[in-house]
Amino acid sequence: MPLTDHMPDLATLEVLEAISARGSIGAAAADVGISQQAVSQRIQAAERLVGVPLVVRGRTGSRLTREGELVLEWSQPVLDGARRLRSSLATLADTGAGPLRVAASQTISEYLLPGWLHRYGELGGDPVALSSGNSEQVLERLADGRADLGLVETPELPSRVNRSTVGTDRLVVVVGSSHPWADRSDPVTAADLAATPLLLRESGSGTLETLTTALAAAGLHPADPAAELATNSAIRAAVRTGLAPSVLSELAVADDLATGALLRVPTSGLRLGRPLTALWRGRLRGSARRLLDVASSGRRHPEG
Incomplete structure (x- = not known):
């Protein structure tokens, strides 16, 4: 009897992986590109195949x-091997295709x-031509x-484009040590x-879009900014002076938070x-x- 008659198929294993990562049936369905049903x-x-419950559904997720x-x-080596096989097979059609434009x-x-990119290079990936900008x-x-693969963190994504969620990020409110909020005991609402007035990224950035979307969910709109700056580094430097608060990716401020800057x-x-999200056409x-x-x-x- 074939092996596949005794074990879940790869698509089902991907579903279990997505539920573990995302904590809900709906998010897992979006990740693997199939319906919740x-x-x-x-x-x-x-x-039914393994004879025990594999997923628990609750009011707040799964x-x-x-x-x-x-x-x-137990299935992780199988998934990892299948992904390596998929990548290897796809390279058969890539001879002479030029650098990967990211x-x-x-x-x-x-x-x-x-x-x-370091890990990608270790696996023998083709050369990469990288361009960086805001999500827009x-x-x-x-x-x-002009790009084969796009990587963005904006919640607003175009329709009719292929996508895959590759991770999650979280924005945090930060201030310098001299700002009045530094000694605040109650949470900022x-x-x-x-x-x-905040120190904000420019229009078109995923950070600004995420903040605007979060405030809109509460029926609010951000005040005119104290300043708009084009890079995370510039905003961090301005926040350290105590000029104004900002909302930035936890990834961008991790070192500053660790040192107390x-x-x-x-x-x-x-x-x-x-x-x-990774996007491609x-x-x-x-x-x-x-x-x-x-x-x-x-x-x-898990998120930090």
């Missing part, structure tokens, strides 16, 4: 059972892409064919943040998480698939 059907079929986590742990938004290109500029390069201000009533060439697999390999790591 199809995800539920795959889970039910797998549970999680793997202890047995489900064991199945995922466009990445600033937060990803500064804090995540260097590690991804990345989407423009993808739309007009959405209304507080909306009423305060910036202070994190607790918030309430705000949802400042955001997906990190048409067929994904083998080298792009290899980089996508590298980026996705850290998806199961």
